[in-house]
Amino acid sequence: xxxxxxxxxxxxxxxxxxxxxxxxxxxxxxxxxxxxxxxxxxxxxxxxxxxxxxxxxxxxxxxxxxxxxxxxxxxxxxxxxxxxxxxxxxxxxxxxxxxxxxxxxxxxxxxxxxxxxxxxxxxxxxxxxxxxxxxxxxxxxxxxxxxxxxxxxxxxxxxxxxxxxxxxxxxxxxxxxxxxxxxxxxxxxxxxxxxxxxxxxxxxxxxxxxxxxxxxxxxxxxxxxxxxxxxxxxxxxxxxxxxxxxxxxxxxxxxxxxxxxxxxxxxxxxxxxxxxxxxxxxxxxxxxxxxxxxxxxxxxxxxxxxx
Amino acid sequence: xxxxxxxxxxxxxxxxxxxxxxxxxxxxxxxxxxxxxxxxxxxxxxxxxxxxxxxxxxxxxxxxxxxxxxxxxxxxxxxxxxxxxxxxxxxxxxxxxxxxxxxxxxxxxxxxxxxxxxxxxxxxxxxxxxxxxxxxxxxxxxxxxxxxxxxxxxxxxxxxxxxxxxxxxxxxxxxxxxxxxxxxxxxxxxxxxxxxxxxxxxxxxxxxxxxxxxxxxxxxxxxxxxxxxxxxxxxxxxxxxxxxxxxxxxxxxxxx
Numbered sequence: 001x002x003x004x005x006x007x008x009x010x011x012x013x014x015x016x017x018x019x020x021x022x023x024x025x026x027x028x029x030x031x032x033x034x035x036x037x038x039x040x041x042x043x044x045x046x047x048x049x050x051x052x053x054x055x056x057x058x059x060x061x062x063x064x065x066x067x068x069x070x071x072x073x074x075x076x077x078x079x080x081x082x083x084x085x086x087x088x089x090x091x092x093x094x095x096x097x098x099x100x101x102x103x104x105x106x107x108x109x110x111x112x113x114x115x116x117x118x119x120x121x122x123x124x125x126x127x128x129x130x131x132x133x134x135x136x137x138x139x140x141x142x143x144x145x146x147x148x149x150x151x152x153x154x155x156x157x158x159x160x161x162x163x164x165x166x167x168x169x170x171x172x173x174x175x176x177x178x179x180x181x182x183x184x185x186x187x188x189x190x191x192x193x194x195x196x197x198x199x200x201x202x203x204x205x206x207x208x209x210x211x212x213x214x215x216x217x218x219x220x221x222x223x224x225x226x227x228x229x230x231x232x233x234x235x236x237x238x239x240x241x242x243x244x245x246x247x248x249x250x251x252x253x254x255x256x257x258x259x260x261x262x263x264x265x266x267x268x269x270x271x272x273x274x275x276x277x278x279x280x281x282x283x284x285x286x287x288x289x290x291x292x293x294x295x296x297x298x299x300x301x302x303x304x305x306x307x
Numbered sequence: 308x309x310x311x312x313x314x315x316x317x318x319x320x321x322x323x324x325x326x327x328x329x330x331x332x333x334x335x336x337x338x339x340x341x342x343x344x345x346x347x348x349x350x351x352x353x354x355x356x357x358x359x360x361x362x363x364x365x366x367x368x369x370x371x372x373x374x375x376x377x378x379x380x381x382x383x384x385x386x387x388x389x390x391x392x393x394x395x396x397x398x399x400x401x402x403x404x405x406x407x408x409x410x411x412x413x414x415x416x417x418x419x420x421x422x423x424x425x426x427x428x429x430x431x432x433x434x435x436x437x438x439x440x441x442x443x444x445x446x447x448x449x450x451x452x453x454x455x456x457x458x459x460x461x462x463x464x465x466x467x468x469x470x471x472x473x474x475x476x477x478x479x480x481x482x483x484x485x486x487x488x489x490x491x492x493x494x495x496x497x498x499x500x501x502x503x504x505x506x507x508x509x510x511x512x513x514x515x516x517x518x519x520x521x522x523x524x525x526x527x528x529x530x531x532x533x534x535x536x537x538x539x540x541x542x543x544x545x546x547x548x549x550x551x552x553x554x555x556x557x558x559x560x561x562x563x
């Protein structure tokens with residue numbers, strides 16, 4: 001199935017005062033699930049909210065389902081579903097009451113009772129929104145985003161702060177949406193979430209997309225794998241490095257814990273173990289690790305804490 | 308668990324009248340469920356009407372106290388709903404992202420504002436019915452043209468809504484809560500609601516008389532107590548407040 005991209009962002013710039021939140025960002029999201037990753041303050045929410053029609057770009061072009069989110073907001077808002085990072089519900093409203101209300105704003109809503117049961121919101125009973133747990137509030141916001149049977153759903157950190165069961169339930173729903181032909185754009189801090197769900201991942205930093213591709217592509221492109229082993233502390237890493245092919249790296253991370261980076265193939269593994277044998281080293285633990293999305297992310301965005 | 312195809316897209320907005328009706332119903336329900344709102348809109352006006360009509364605390368001039376008080380309390384009821392209640396509710400809806408979330412729904416912004424107005428009007432009808440019944444039981448004998456009364460109530464609602472929304476859309480929710488309650492109290496005392504204007508010094512009377520609640524209570528009193536025709540002066544003051552308040556709210560209201 002080949003169709004038009006659901007989101008097209010070209011050279012988007014958005015400033016708040018003298019702070020540039022989004023700095024010439026280009027992003028194309030095809031049908032399916034697109035995860036937008038990035039450190040805090042990278043411009044994820046600003047980008048998503050521009051697509052939802054909340055913010056007017058300072059420059060650049062944004063098209064969502066082929067529509068201009070600001071000038072054609074009326075048509076757009078009847079075709080998309082939105083889950084905000086927090087809030088969005090009357091503090092005195094009950095979960096089912098609010099969901100039924102949002103359903104009434106749409107022409108062909110889902111069966112509200114089934115959705116309530118599916119997301120475990122039936123346990124909320126007569127409790128008003130302000131007294132719901134954080135997880136219940138999140139699930140209600142998710143339900144509100146999908147109840148209108150949208151073509152495209154924007155989820156801003158849908159599983160932030162959820163317990164593992166609720167995270168699974170959210171993931172299952174997102175997968176079902178995809179299976180039924182709903183496109184999803186989600187922002188997240190959880191690398192495993194992006195790896196599990198996304199067809200396509202865009203990594204944003206400092207207001208720009210710095211990498212985009214499927215999780216597999218990003219992990220492969222992010223480099224080779226890693227081999228770790230433990231032995232006695234203070235081994236001669238220089239000697240090990242000489243035994244390895246030219247483009248490999250080797251380092252003692254903490255005393256007695258060693259890492260070899262490079263193209264890890266059976267030959268390299270043999271080289272490392274024979275070097276160990278020659279030097280009378282028993283590698284007590286030895287492992288080959290696939291590069292995870294988290295490794296790629298940290299490599300691209302740096303390891304230091306951001307304010 | 309879920310059959311395939313449950314979520315197959317079938318988007319679309321509900322018809323406008325249905326959306327606005329649903330929104331107005333929900334807003335009214337939220338208001339009637341909120342204890343503080345009920346205190347402002349129902350309990351305080353009722354208590355003041357009963358207390359000052361039956362206990363001779365304030366000199367309300369010649370004639371029955373209730374004939375003086377009932378029009379003032381009706382003005383207070385309009386202020387409590389259209390100004391104080393609406394400002395506080397809308398301020399917190401803005402703070403908790405309700406306005407933001409609804410802005411991404413098929414309901415257009417003007418539709419939301421229409422629904423809010425409808426909700427205010429429904430609440431006011433309930434207030435007027437309740438307070439009128441109580442006033443009659445206290446021996447109230449109103450005069451005048453109901454059309455003049457209706458016009459005053461509508462213009463008063465427009466004036467107070469503009470000011471309430473201006474406050475809710477520009478200040479923080481906590482500031483709106485404090486300021487709206489303070490303004491309610493000050494206007495209750497100084498706006499001719501229960502204390503006759505002639506108790507104040509002449510200079511102060513001229514200024515106080517220009518307040519929206521004074522214009523509304525004075526206009527209602529002219530008609531209901533004294534059987535006057537159209538109180539053009541008071542209607543004029545309310546119209547100016549309505550234009551200024553709604554204009555400023557439309558210009559400065561921030562949705563998040």
